[in-house]
Amino acid sequence: MHETQSNCCYCGVGCGVIIESDGTQVTGVRGDPAHPANFGKLCSKGSNLHLTAQPVLQQQVRALYPEMRTARDQDRERVDWETCLESMADKFATCIQAHGADSVGFYISGQLLTEDYYVFNKLAKGLIGTNNIDSNSRLCMSSTVAGYKQSLGADAPPCSYEDIELADLIFIAGSNTAYAHPILYRRIEQARENNPHLKVVVVDPRRTDTAREADLHLAILPGTDVALFHGMLHLCLWEDLIDTAFIAAHTEGFAELKQTVRDFTPAFTAQICGIAEKDLIQAARWFGLSKAALSLYCQGLNQSSAGTAKNSALINLHLATGQIGKPGAGPFSLTGQPNAMGGREVGGMANLLSAHRDLSNPEHRAEVAALWNIPSVPDQPGKTAVELFEAVRTGEIKIIWIVCTNPAQSMPDQNLIRAALEKAELVIVQEAYRNTATVAYADILLPASTWSEKSGTVTNSERRISRVRAAIAAPGEAHHDWQIATKFAQILAKKLNKTQPDFSYTNPETIWDEHRDSTAGRDLDITGLSYSLLEEKGPQQWPYPADAKAGQQRLYENHQFATSNGKARFINCAYVATTEKITPRHPFALNTGRLRDQWHGMSRTGLVAQLYAHAPEPCIEMTAQDMQRRFIQDGDFVEVSNQRGTQILIAKASDQLKAGQSFIAMHWGEEFVSGTLHSDDGISKTLFGVNSLCNPAFDPISKQPELKHSAVKITKLEFA
Numbered sequence: 001m002h003e004t005q006s007n008c009c010y011c012g013v014g015c016g017v018i019i020e021s022d023g024t025q026v027t028g029v030r031g032d033p034a035h036p037a038n039f040g041k042l043c044s045k046g047s048n049l050h051l052t053a054q055p056v057l058q059q060q061v062r063a064l065y066p067e068m069r070t071a072r073d074q075d076r077e078r079v080d081w082e083t084c085l086e087s088m089a090d091k092f093a094t095c096i097q098a099h100g101a102d103s104v105g106f107y108i109s110g111q112l113l114t115e116d117y118y119v120f121n122k123l124a125k126g127l128i129g130t131n132n133i134d135s136n137s138r139l140c141m142s143s144t145v146a147g148y149k150q151s152l153g154a155d156a157p158p159c160s161y162e163d164i165e166l167a168d169l170i171f172i173a174g175s176n177t178a179y180a181h182p183i184l185y186r187r188i189e190q191a192r193e194n195n196p197h198l199k200v201v202v203v204d205p206r207r208t209d210t211a212r213e214a215d216l217h218l219a220i221l222p223g224t225d226v227a228l229f230h231g232m233l234h235l236c237l238w239e240d241l242i243d244t245a246f247i248a249a250h251t252e253g254f255a256e257l258k259q260t261v262r263d264f265t266p267a268f269t270a271q272i273c274g275i276a277e278k279d280l281i282q283a284a285r286w287f288g289l290s291k292a293a294l295s296l297y298c299q300g301l302n303q304s305s306a307g308t309a310k311n312s313a314l315i316n317l318h319l320a321t322g323q324i325g326k327p328g329a330g331p332f333s334l335t336g337q338p339n340a341m342g343g344r345e346v347g348g349m350a351n352l353l354s355a356h357r358d359l360s361n362p363e364h365r366a367e368v369a370a371l372w373n374i375p376s377v378p379d380q381p382g383k384t385a386v387e388l389f390e391a392v393r394t395g396e397i398k399i400i401w402i403v404c405t406n407p408a409q410s411m412p413d414q415n416l417i418r419a420a421l422e423k424a425e426l427v428i429v430q431e432a433y434r435n436t437a438t439v440a441y442a443d444i445l446l447p448a449s450t451w452s453e454k455s456g457t458v459t460n461s462e463r464r465i466s467r468v469r470a471a472i473a474a475p476g477e478a479h480h481d482w483q484i485a486t487k488f489a490q491i492l493a494k495k496l497n498k499t500q501p502d503f504s505y506t507n508p509e510t511i512w513d514e515h516r517d518s519t520a521g522r523d524l525d526i527t528g529l530s531y532s533l534l535e536e537k538g539p540q541q542w543p544y545p546a547d548a549k550a551g552q553q554r555l556y557e558n559h560q561f562a563t564s565n566g567k568a569r570f571i572n573c574a575y576v577a578t579t580e581k582i583t584p585r586h587p588f589a590l591n592t593g594r595l596r597d598q599w600h601g602m603s604r605t606g607l608v609a610q611l612y613a614h615a616p617e618p619c620i621e622m623t624a625q626d627m628q629r630r631f632i633q634d635g636d637f638v639e640v641s642n643q644r645g646t647q648i649l650i651a652k653a654s655d656q657l658k659a660g661q662s663f664i665a666m667h668w669g670e671e672f673v674s675g676t677l678h679s680d681d682g683i684s685k686t687l688f689g690v691n692s693l694c695n696p697a698f699d700p701i702s703k704q705p706e707l708k709h710s711a712v713k714i715t716k717l718e719f720a
């Protein structure tokens with residue numbers, strides 16, 4: 001038996017795993033006791049990873065060979081790699097020469113490894129000359145990025161997992177940690193056992209399993225987080241719980257914010273948020289009086305049309321109380337995907353450049369152009385996720401290359417996405433799995449390797465970089481993502497008549513070395529972090545400069561922030577309600593989120609029978625009282641609809657919600673829902689998963705869509 005140290009490929013906790021294999025097949029998986037994220041533990045998803053790699057399943061669902069079609073009404077046919085990449089490069093060159101570089105676009109994924117991300121970013125921005133490359137991390141962490149940069153000057157989570165054990169208040173906002181980051185939640189449970197004085201507060205409209213176990217649950221109305229944080233700051237000011245010395249020495253902008261939060265009296269805030277005044281007061285006192293307050297937050301703050309403001313308002317609370325840059329304290333975002341952080345580090349998004357540089361900064365563009373040995377990086381802002389597909393729909397972007405993600409399920413407003421995929425002149429899908437809704441739109445399908453087959457690095461939520469290692473070969477003719485991008489770049493370079501950056505990568509380490517060189521002098525300096533050092537010392541946190549002996553566990557301990565003057569900034573953000581309002585026509589608020597045992601669109605976890613035990617089928621949850629009023633019983637089919645789409649789902653009474661609220665898990669796509677209904681009357685054509693109902697409105701700064709709140713109508717379906 002062979003044993004290979006690697007990482008779990010699901011969430012941003014980034015647990016280490018040991019892959020057991022016979023050299024050709026994965027036979028088992030267990031937690032890596034040496035990995036500091038999980039110390040040998042795995043959740044239900046991670047501990048079943050080996051079952052997703054069974055040969056019988058691989059044959060059924062894997063993309064094994066390149067496939068192409070020459071017309072939309074034809075089926076794709078198997079082709080060899082050379083023919084496929086040559087044809088793609090011809091189409092790219094023709095399109096770019098006729099319509100300009102911005103007529104093509106890339107939509108990539110936080111599940112790619114850092115090296116994959118780096119090459120795709122260089123292909124788009126360095127070779128082709130377009131910034132039209134965005135990632136599904138736009139749906140996940142872009143509000144966090146904007147929040148950190150606005151307030152602290154850099155996209156750098158300042159805390160470590162170890163702070164969970166050092167905090168005396170854990171303030172969880174917009175995160176069902178027990179389901180979405182289970183191994184971290186176990187650390188919280190353990191910390192509570194070890195420290196009876198530790199308090200846990202959960203802010204969530206739903207009474208999730210995380211909220212149920214908390215010392216205090218603030219079940220705020222959807223989208224009212226900024227009001228809550230302003231109200232807590234108002235109370236901290238009123239009760240003299242702020243750190244005036246810290247504010248004076250290390251921050252700026254407090255006077256303006258003070259004026260804003262003055263209006264957020266307890267009565268006013270409690271009314272906006274729909275919570276009891278006494279609970280608000282309790283939360284503010286615990287926050288202000290705690291020795292070390294650690295906030296853990298995720299999509300409840302991020303997936304919002306006010307996502308950046310929500311992040312900033314929470315960071316304001318930390319700055320005002322001095323709860324940052326010390327053990328057990330700080331605003332700590334939990335990343336959703338396994339390598340959303342790595343993607344940000346290499347600048348693999350429409351507004352970013354390598355090593356946390358900004359596309360809008362001329363000096364940063366010049367630095368990257370010099371690193372890549374090209375005359376310039378284009379200054380035209382790239383299209384972010386929703387904008388990208390809108391541009392495809394209007395014909396502005398004619399070729400879209402989708403890598404390791406499933407927008408035909410995961411993006412909001414599926415009518416827009418599917419219209420875009422139908423309108424595109426060429427849709428390229430690079431995927432390990434054929435069982436995603438997006439593959440159906442592929443004119444060209446490029447088979448990619450996946451977990452247990454590929455090598456590189458990932459960065460988890462606490463800035464810890466781990467090596468991902470291949471245990472077995474990829475099946476069929478599947479190639480690694482970086483290899484596909486590299487080979488394509490080499491072919492396209494010959495067809496485009498301009499100065500070309502270097503694409504002579506021969507393995508992931510050559511890409512890594514170029515990436516780490518690009519970080520010299522930046523906030524995330526990892527110039528000391530070679531593959532050999534990672535082999536020797538194991539996973540490490542950044543920054544890790546060339547002369548470092550270890551990575552940095554906690555940032556800002558010297559209270560020097562990454563802003564130009566070293567001071568953190570209070571952001572005077574306004575409270576703005578959700579963009580979509582509840583109306584008599586659409587009287588229910590719809591929230592979406594994760595199940596404990598499924599991941600994203602279920603292309604991988606959906607293959608494992610054991611992972612259906614917790615939630616066997618899709619449903620819509622609502623209160624028993626709301627169901628009663630509509631003569632709906634548990635198990636009845638209901639139609640859930642709004643102006644964007646319709647879902648047919650089983651209704652289920654829930655005690656986690658308030659009147660007028662509903663919840664649908666994000667994982668189930670069209671195939672399963674239509675399979676449930678066994679409908680042959682055409683209804684299934686309108687069922688694209690819950691995101692068909694979701695609002696594409698996005699945050700003005702982060703451009704992250706409001707996946708967490710839409711208004712819907714729910715009607716009982718009567719079958720004759």
Ligand code: SF4
Binds near residue numbers: 008043047
């Ligand atoms: Fe994988 Fe996340 Fe579970 Fe860890 S907590 S095993 S990274 S899914």
